[in-house]
Amino acid sequence: MEDSLETARQEIQSIDAQLIPLLVKRLTTAQQIAQIKQHHGWPVFDPKREQAVLRQVQTTVPDSREQRAVVEIYRKLMQTTKQLEQQTMEDD
Numbered sequence: 001m002e003d004s005l006e007t008a009r010q011e012i013q014s015i016d017a018q019l020i021p022l023l024v025k026r027l028t029t030a031q032q033i034a035q036i037k038q039h040h041g042w043p044v045f046d047p048k049r050e051q052a053v054l055r056q057v058q059t060t061v062p063d064s065r066e067q068r069a070v071v072e073i074y075r076k077l078m079q080t081t082k083q084l085e086q087q088t089m090e091d092d
């Protein structure tokens with residue numbers, strides 16, 4: 001039992017090692033987007049784009065419980081991303 005817990009946690013650690021650089025890459029790209037928006041005087045929040053992102057989550061995750069969980073994570077991720085975009089605009 002403890003062996004299987006340890007094995008599963010190693011699996012999560014390996015997944016996180018792949019996920020963290022991708023999250024950082026997403027945040028870095030969002031900061032580039034913030035600079036483009038600032039240049040054009042466009043707002044940080046783009047509700048249509050967020051709906052499209054959430055639709056992609058819904059079409060990519062078949063299991064309904066997992067889909068709700070990933071949608072929740074993405075809502076939080078987009079909220080944090082917008083805060084970072086705002087900070088990027090204020091710093092520039």
Ligand SMILES: C=C(O[C@@H]1C=C(C(=O)O)C=C[C@H]1O)C(=O)O
Binds near residue numbers: 047078085
């Ligand atoms: C990154 C963007 O800025 C905001 C954050 C989004 C996201 O994290 O996917 C999507 C739309 C915007 O509200 C964008 O406009 O693409």
